[in-house]
Amino acid sequence: MSDMISADLVDLDLSADTKEAAARALAERMAARGRVTDLEGFLADVAAREAQMPTGLDGGIGIPHCRSEHVTEPTLAFGRSARGIDFGAADGPADLVFLIAAPAGADDAHLTILSFLARQLMNAEFTDALRAVGDPADAAALIRGEEPAADAGDEDSVATPAAASAGAATVGTGDREDPGPSGRPFRIVAVTSCPTGIAHTYMAAESLENAGREEGVEVVVETQGSAGFDRLDPAVIAAADGVILAHDVPVREKDRFAGKPTVDTGVKAAINRPGELIGEVRGKAARGEATAAGAADPSGSAGATPVERGGESGEGYGTKLRKWLMSGVSYMVPFVAAGGLLIALGFAIGGYEINKAPSVMDHFVWTQADSWAALLFQIGGVAFAFLVPVLAGYIAYGMADRPGLVPGFVGGSIALTIDAGFLGGLAAGLISGAVVLAIQRVRIPKALRGIMPVVVIPLISAAVVGFLMFVVIGKPIASAQSAMTDWLNGLSGANAVLLGALLGLMMCFDLGGPVNKVAYTFATAGIAVASPSDSAMKIMAAVMAAGMVPPLAMALATTVRGRLFNAAERENGKAAWVLGASFISEGAIPFAAADPLRVIPSSMVGGAVTGALSMAFGATLRAPHGGIFVVPLIGNPLLYLVAIAAGVCVTTALVIVLKGLRKPARGATVQGSGGADPSAPAPGAKQPVTA
Numbered sequence: 001m002s003d004m005i006s007a008d009l010v011d012l013d014l015s016a017d018t019k020e021a022a023a024r025a026l027a028e029r030m031a032a033r034g035r036v037t038d039l040e041g042f043l044a045d046v047a048a049r050e051a052q053m054p055t056g057l058d059g060g061i062g063i064p065h066c067r068s069e070h071v072t073e074p075t076l077a078f079g080r081s082a083r084g085i086d087f088g089a090a091d092g093p094a095d096l097v098f099l100i101a102a103p104a105g106a107d108d109a110h111l112t113i114l115s116f117l118a119r120q121l122m123n124a125e126f127t128d129a130l131r132a133v134g135d136p137a138d139a140a141a142l143i144r145g146e147e148p149a150a151d152a153g154d155e156d157s158v159a160t161p162a163a164a165s166a167g168a169a170t171v172g173t174g175d176r177e178d179p180g181p182s183g184r185p186f187r188i189v190a191v192t193s194c195p196t197g198i199a200h201t202y203m204a205a206e207s208l209e210n211a212g213r214e215e216g217v218e219v220v221v222e223t224q225g226s227a228g229f230d231r232l233d234p235a236v237i238a239a240a241d242g243v244i245l246a247h248d249v250p251v252r253e254k255d256r257f258a259g260k261p262t263v264d265t266g267v268k269a270a271i272n273r274p275g276e277l278i279g280e281v282r283g284k285a286a287r288g289e290a291t292a293a294g295a296a297d298p299s300g301s302a303g304a305t306p307v308e309r310g311g312e313s314g315e316g317y318g319t320k321l322r323k324w325l326m327s328g329v330s331y332m333v334p335f336v337a338a339g340g341l342l343i344a345l346g347f348a349i350g351g352y353e354i355n356k357a358p359s360v361m362d363h364f365v366w367t368q369a370d371s372w373a374a375l376l377f378q379i380g381g382v383a384f385a386f387l388v389p390v391l392a393g394y395i396a397y398g399m400a401d402r403p404g405l406v407p408g409f410v411g412g413s414i415a416l417t418i419d420a421g422f423l424g425g426l427a428a429g430l431i432s433g434a435v436v437l438a439i440q441r442v443r444i445p446k447a448l449r450g451i452m453p454v455v456v457i458p459l460i461s462a463a464v465v466g467f468l469m470f471v472v473i474g475k476p477i478a479s480a481q482s483a484m485t486d487w488l489n490g491l492s493g494a495n496a497v498l499l500g501a502l503l504g505l506m507m508c509f510d511l512g513g514p515v516n517k518v519a520y521t522f523a524t525a526g527i528a529v530a531s532p533s534d535s536a537m538k539i540m541a542a543v544m545a546a547g548m549v550p551p552l553a554m555a556l557a558t559t560v561r562g563r564l565f566n567a568a569e570r571e572n573g574k575a576a577w578v579l580g581a582s583f584i585s586e587g588a589i590p591f592a593a594a595d596p597l598r599v600i601p602s603s604m605v606g607g608a609v610t611g612a613l614s615m616a617f618g619a620t621l622r623a624p625h626g627g628i629f630v631v632p633l634i635g636n637p638l639l640y641l642v643a644i645a646a647g648v649c650v651t652t653a654l655v656i657v658l659k660g661l662r663k664p665a666r667g668a669t670v671q672g673s674g675g676a677d678p679s680a681p682a683p684g685a686k687q688p689v690t691a
Contacts, residue, residue, distance in 0.1 A: 003073070004073075004074055004075055004076050004144075005075070005076040005077070005078065005140050005143050005144060006033075006140050007135075007136040007137040007139075007140050008029060008032070008033065008136075009026075009029050009030065009033065009075070009076065009077040009078065009140065010077070010078045010079075010136035010137075010139045010140050011025065011026065011029065011077075011078070011079040011080070011136075012079075012080045012133070012134070012135075012136055012139060013080070013082070014026075014079035014080055014081040014085075014097060015081075016079075016081065016085060017083070017085070018085065018086070019050070019062065019064065019085055019086065019087050020043075020047070022062070022064070022079060022081070022085050022097050022099075023043060023046050023047075023064050023099055024039075024043060025079065026077035026078075026079050026097065026099040027039055027042055027043055027046070027077070027099060027101075029077050030042075030071075030075050030077055030099070030101060033075075034072065035071060035072055035073060035075040035101065036068075036070055036071055036072070036075075036101065037070050037071075037072060038070040039070075041068070041069075041070040042066075042068050042070040042071065042101065045066040045067075045068040045070065046064050046065070046066045046068075046099075048066070049064070049065065049066040050064060052248075053194070053200075053248055053268070054087060054088025054089070055087055055088070055200075056086070056087030056088040056089030056094055057087075057089055057094075057121070057203065057268075057271055057272070058089055058090060058091045058271070058272045059089075059091070059124075059127065060084070060089075060091075060092070060093070060094050060095045060096055060127075061089070061094050061096050061097075061098070061121055061127065062085060062087035062089075062094035062096070062097040062098070063087075063097075063098045063100060063121070063200075063203075064087070064097070064098075064099050064100070065098075065099065065100035065101070065102070066100075066101065066102070067102045067103065067104050068101065068102075068103070068104060069103070069104045071101045071102060071103045071104075072103065073103060074101065074102050074103065075100075075101045076098060076099070076100055076101075076117065076143060077098070077099040077101075078096075078097070078098055078099075078130075078139060078140075078143060079096075079097040079099075080095060080096060080097070080130070080131070080139075081093075081094070081095050081097065082095070085097060090272065095131070096127060096130055096131065098117070098121075100117070117143065120143075120145075121203055121206075122203055122206040122207050122210060122271075123206075126142070129142055130142060130143075185216060185217060185218050186216075186217045186218070186241050186242070186282060186285075187217070187218045187220075187239055187240045187241050187242075188208075188212065188217055188218065188219045188220070188240060188241065188242050188243070188244060188278065188281060189219075189220050189221075189222070189232055189236060189237055189240040189242075189243055189244075189257070189260075190205070190208050190219060190220070190221045190222070190243065190244040190245070190246065190270070191221070191222045191223075191224060191243075191244075191245050191246070191247060191251050192204035192205045192208070192221060192222075192223050192224070192246045192247065192267055192270060193223070193224035193246075193247040193248070193249050193251065193252075193267065194247070194248050194249065194267045200248070200267045200268065200271065201223050201224065201267065202223055203271050204246045204267045204268075204270035204271050204274075205221040205223045205270075207270055207271045207272075207274045208221055208244065208246070208270050208274045208277070208278075209221060210274070211274035211275045211277075211278055212274075212278060214275070215275065215278055217278055217282075219278075220232060220236055220240075224247075224249075224251065224252055231253070232256070234256070237256055237257065237260075240260060241260075241261070241285050242260060242261040242262070242263070242281035242282065242284065242285045243257045243260045243261065243262040243263070243281065244262075244263045244265075244270065244277050244278070244281055245257070245262060245263070245264045245265070246265055246266065246267045246269060246270030246277070247266070247267055248266055248267050248268075261281055261284035261285040261288075261289055262281070262284070263277050263280045263281045263284065265277065323398060324395050324398040324399050324429075324430070324433065325395060325398075325426070326398075326517060327394050327395060327397060327398025328390070328391040328392065328393075328394040328395035328397075328398065328425075328426075328429055329391065329517045329521050330394070331390050331391075331393075331394040331397075332387055332390045332391040332394070332521070333517075333520075335383055335384065335386045335387055335390055336384070336387055336524045336624045336625070337624060337625040338380070338383050339380045339381070339382070339383030339384030339385075339386075339387070340380065340384065340524070340527065340622070340623050340624035340625060341380070341623050341624075341625060341626060341630070342376045342377070342379050342380025342383065343376070343377055343380035343381060343384065343622065343623070344380075344622050344623035344626075344630060344633045345373075345376045345380075346373045346374065346375075346376035346377030346378075346380060347373075347377070347622055347633065348373075348632060348633050349369055349370075349372060349373035349376065350369065350370045350372075350373025350374060350377070351373075358374075359378065360374050360375045360378055385416070387422075387425075387524070387525075388412045388413075388415050388416050388421065388422060388424065388425035389408075389409045389412030389413045389415075389416070389425070390409075390412070391412060391422070391425040391426070391429060392408045392409065392411050392412030392415065392425040392426070392428040392429035392432065393405050393408035393409040393412055393429065393432075394408065394429070395408060395425075395426070395429025395430060395432075395433060396408030396411075396429045396430075396432035396433040396436065397433075398433070399429075399430070399432075399433025399434070399436070399437060400432075400433045400436035400437050400440070402453070403436045403440070403453055403457045403458070403461070404432055404433045404436045404461075406457075406458040406461065406462055407431075407432035407435060407436060407458070407461035407462045407464070407465040408428065408429050408432040408433070408465075410432075410462045410465060410466055411425075411427075411428025411429065411431060411432050411465040411466070411469050412424075412425045412428050412429065414428065414465075414466060414469040414470060414474065415427070415428050415469065415474070415477075418469070418470070418474045418475070418478050419478045419481065419482070420469075420474055420477040420478040420481055421478075421481040421525065422481065422521075422525035423477050423480055423481045424469070424474065424477045424478065424481065427469075427473060427477055428465065428469055431465055431468055431469075431473075432461060432465050435460075435461045435464050435465055436457060436461050439456075439457055439460055439461060440457070444456075496535070496538065496615045496616075497612045497615050497616050498612070499539070499542075499615065500538075500539075500542040500546075500611035500612045500613075500614055500615030500616070501608040501609075501611050501612040502608075502611070503519045503522070503523070503539065503542055503543050503546060503611050504542065504543075504545075504546035504549075504604075504607035504608040504609070504610055504611025504612065504647070505604050505607060505608045505611075506518060506519035507519050507520070507543055507546040507547045507585065507607050507611070508546060508547075508549060508550050508585070508600070508603040508604045508606070508607030508608075509600070509604055511550055511585045511586055511588050511589050511592055511600075511603070516547070516585060519543055520543055520547070522539070522543075523536075523539045523540045523542075523543040523544075523624070524540065524624045526539055526540065527540050527621075527622060527624060532622065534620060537620035537621055537622055537635070538614070538615055538618065538619065538620050539615075540620075540621045540622070540623075540624060541614050541619040541620055541621035541634060541635070541640060542610075542611040542612075542614040542615050542619070543611070544583050544621060544624075544625070544626075544627070545610045545611065545614045545619070545640060545643055545644050545647070546607035546608070546610045546611040546614075546647065547583055547585045547607075548580050548581070548583050548585075548610075548627055548628075548644055549580075549603065549606045549607045549610050549644065549647040549648055549651055550580070550585055550587070550588035550592075550599075550603040550606070550607065550651065551576040551577075551579045551580030551584065551585065551586075551587030551588045552576070552577070552580035552581065552644070552648045553580075553588075553602070553603065553606055553647075553648045553649075553651035553652045553655065554572075554573055554576050554580075554587070554588045554591045554599070554655070555573045555574070555576035555577040555580060555587075556648060556649075556652045557573070557651075557652045557655045557656055558570045558572075558573030558574075558576075559573065560652070560656070561656045561659075561660075564656065564659040564660065565591075565659075566594075568590070569590065569591060569594065572587075572590045572591070575587065576588065576591075580627075581627050581628045581629075582626075582627040582628075582629070583625055583626065583627035584627075588603060595659070598654075598655060598658040598659055599655060601654070602650075602651045602654035602655045602658065603651050605650055605651065605654060606647040606648060606649075606650040606651030606652075606654070607647060607651075608647075609643075609646055609647045609650050610643050610644055610646060610647030610648075611647075613639075613642070613643035613646055613647070614640060614643040617636050617639035617640065617642070617643060618635065618636055618639075619634055619635055619636045619637075619639060619640040619643065620634065620635035620636070621633065621634050621635070
C-alpha cells in the first residue's frame with residue numbers, strides 16, 4: 001500500500017468545480033509521478049467508467065476509478081474539496097474524492113489493497129479523520145492504514161488494514177438480535193459486484209456487514225471483484241434464511257441461491273441503504289416468498305438449468321469436467337427446446353414432407369397453412385443448428401470464461417461442417433478451453449496485456465482449434481459419430497427395451513442433475529438433424545416420458561396418501577402436477593431432498609418401467625420438450641400415455657409402501673392443539689381439528 005499513495009498524490013485544497021476537472025487534477029499528479037503514461041487516454045477510460053454508473057456515494061464521497069492500459073501500476077490520488085463536487089450521489093456533492101487507477105492486468109495483491117480502501121470508506125471514523133487532517137503526508141498515511149505522526153497517540157482514530165480485514169468476512173450478532181429458525185439469529189448470504197470490480201463491490205460488502213452488525217443479523221458476503229472471488233461455502237448458503245444480490249453485472253453461479261427469499265438490486269443500493277435491504281429480505285422470509293427448490297423459474301435461471309462453474313480449487317478433475325460439460329449443456333438446452341418445438345409444430349401443421357419445402361423467403365403465401373408450417377420448420381432448423389456450436393462455446397466458457405467463447409464457437413461450427421456432430425462439439429469445447437488456459441499462463445509484456453482478450457487470445461486459440469479440428473481429430477470423431485448413429489439405427493427388440501430402461505433410470509436418478517442431463521442430451525443429439533432416424537425419435541420419446549414420472553408420482557402420492565407427507569410437501573404436490581405434465585423433472589426435488597432413500601429409488605424404478613414400455617410400444621417423438629402438450633406430435637400417443645401412467649403408478653405405490661414402513665419418531669403423537677406438528681404425524685395418529 002505504501003507505493004500506491006504518497007504525499008505528492010494528495011491535494012487537500014482541490015479547487016475543481018466538476019468531476020471531470022477533479023479527475024484531471026488528480027490524474028495530472030499521477031502522470032507527474034510516471035504512474036500514467038497517456039493522460040488523455042487515461043481520462044477517457046475514467047469517463048467511460050463514469051458513464052456506466054455514477055461513482056458518487058452517500059456521505060460526501062466520490063470514487064472515480066477505472067482499469068486502463070495507460071496505468072503502469074496501481075495508484076491512488078486523494079483530493080479534498082471545500083465547495084464539494086457533484087459525482088451523482090443522492091445526498092449531494094462530494095468533498096472527499098479518490099481517484100483509483102488500476103492497470104489492465106493488475107495482479108490480485110494490488111486489487112486486494114484497493115478493495116481494502118473501498119471497505120475503509122464505509123468507516124465514519126476514517127472519513128472524519130480525512131476531513132480533519134491538515135498535512136498531505138498525514139492524509140497519505142491515513143489512507144495507507146498507518147498512524148499519522150500528529151495522531152500517533154490516538155490508537156482508535158483509524159482502523160488498520162489488519163483490523164479491517166479481521167472483521168470483513170463474517171458479521172456476528174449485535175444487540176438487536178432478530179431470531180431466525182430455532183431461535184438462532186437471522187442469517188443472510190450476499191453477493192456484491194460492479195462493472196470494474198474495484199470499489200463499489202467491496203464498499204457494498206462492507207456496508208451490508210456493518211448494517212448486519214447493527215441489526216443483529218449474521219451476514220456473509222461473497223465479493224465478485226477484479227481479484228476473483230472465493231465462493232461461499234455451500235453449507236453457509238444452505239443455512240441462510242435469505243439472500244441479497246447487489247450487482248451491476250451478472251452474478252456468477254446465481255442458481256446456487258435458488259429456493260431462498262432473495263432481494264435482487266443494484267450495488268449502490270447496498271452501499272446507500274443496506275438496512276432497508278436487510279429489512280426487505282426479512283420480510284420476504286417471513287411471508288415465505290421463495291421459489292420452491294427445483295421449480296421452474298420464469299427467467300430461466302433456476303434449478304432446471306445445471307450450475308455453470310469452472311471448477312473450484314481442490315476439486316478433482318472428474319468434478320471439474322462434469323461442471324464444464326454441464327455449463328455447455330445448460331446453454332444448449334434452450335436452443336434445443338425452441339428449435340425442436342418449432343420443427344415439431346411445422347410437422348404438425350404441414351406433415352412430415354414439410355422438410356422438403358423450398359425456402360419461405362421466395363415462396364411464402366400468407367393464406368396457406370403449408371407456408372406457415374414451412375416457416376416454423378425453417379426457423380426451428382436455424383435455431384437447432386446452433387446446438388453444437390453453443391455446446392462447444394459454453395463448455396469452453398465454463399473452463400476459461402469469456403476468452404473461451406470464440407474458439408469454442410469456431411470449433412463447434414467446424415464440428416458441424418465435418419459431420420462430427422455432438423461428439424465433435426464436446427471435443428471442440430474441451431480443446432478450446434484447454435488452449436485458452438494454456439495461452440493465459442504465458443507471461444507477456446505489459447504493452448500487450450490490453451489487446452490480449454480482444455485480439456491475441458481469440459486469434460491464436462481459434463487458429464489452433466481450427467487446425468486440430470480440420471486436420472488432426474476431426475475425421476476420427478466424425479467416424480465415431482457415424483458409428484454411434486448406425487448402432488442406434490440397428491437397435492430393436494430386447495436391446496431397445498433395455499436401452500429405454502437405462503435411460504429411464506438415468507432421467508430419474510438426480511432429477512435434472514448431471515446424470516439426467518447426460519441422458520437428455522444423448523436423446524436430443526439424435527433428433528438434431530433434418531430427418532432423424534426412427535430409433536432416435538424412440539429414444540427421445542422414452543427420455544421425455546421417464547422424466548415426467550417423478551413429479552407426477554409425487555403429486556399422486558400426496559393426493560392418495562396425504563398423511564404420509566408434511567404440509568409443505570402436500571403443497572408442493574399441487575405444483576408437481578403441472579411441472580410433471582410439462583416435463584420438468586425438478587418438480588420432484590423437494591420430495592427427494594426430504595426423503596432421498598425412499599423417493600429416488602422409487603422414481604428410478606418407475607422411470608425404468610416407463611422408458612422400457614415406451615421403447616417396446618414404438619412411441620416416437622420429434623420434439624425435445626413439451627410434456628403432454630406435444631402428445632399430438634407423438635407416434636402411438638395412447639400407448640405412450642399408458643407407459644407414463646404405468647411408471648407413475650409404480651413409483652407412487654413404492655413411495656407409499658416405503659413411507660408407510662417408516663417407524664414413527666418417539667413421542668410423535670398429537671395431543672390436542674398443542675401437540676406435535678400435525679404436518680408430520682405418526683402413522684395412525686388422529687389429526688387435530690382446525691378451524
